[in-house]
Amino acid sequence: MSLSIAHPVVDLLRTPNGPRDRQLLFGDDVTVLARTEGWVEVAAAKDGYRGFLPSDAVRDTARATHWVSAPATHAYEAEDFKSPDRASFSFGTQLRVQSTGDRFAKTDQGYVPKAHLRAIGDPLADPVAVAETLIGTPYLWGGNSRFGIDCSGLVQVACLACGLPCPGDSGPQERALGTRLPEGSAYQRGDLLFWKGHVAWVRDPDTLLHANVHAMAVALEPLDAAITRIAEQGDGPVTAHKRLFD
Incomplete structure (x- = not known):
């Protein structure tokens, strides 16, 4: 069912x-x-x-027509941003739009700003850009939302928003995503680095973007410094450098 x-x-x-x-x-x-x-x-x-x-x-509900493409949004009681809000929804939330006005879309949860919605089947293009919009999100073990997220949640949220199938945990992600690169390969935007129990986006050749306990948030960190820090805290070396895009 x-x-x-x-x-x-x-x-x-x-x-x-x-x-x-x-x-x-x-x-x-x-x-x-x-x-x-x-x-x-x-x-x-x-x-x-x-x-x-x-x-x-x-x-049991009708299939969604749109998804929330802003980091988070509110559903309001009326087509008025000053009206009471009924609920807060995270990036990636799926909603069924019943009708649209000038600025708001009517859903069964209330009125949601049209600018915060994207049609189901209309993905974004850059998973790193998606992850960047979530910088500052609090770290939460097992989290998958703007209200709290962990390392593998950040990877999955960004991949799914770009139409890329993605498992929920870092171990299966390491096995399923991208192409493994030889040790010493140059880093480029959109690569993934894996450790035992951790995963991070390469934002640029010098910078990681990841949800991590060190910052207790989604944060940027110098890549070489992060590799050293993670090894020194006892979590070992990088286990895989994977490339999603050629």
């Missing part, structure tokens, strides 16, 4: 009442695998990630 997420952000748990593994956003499609009292086990359509959600976190 296919349903979609009914709340702005929902933790995808390893077990009922267990630890958060990832997060799902309003409008994300899921397949219900099983139901227990108060809980549903689901698989996320975007990456196959499995976990548990409270039963009220999913709903």
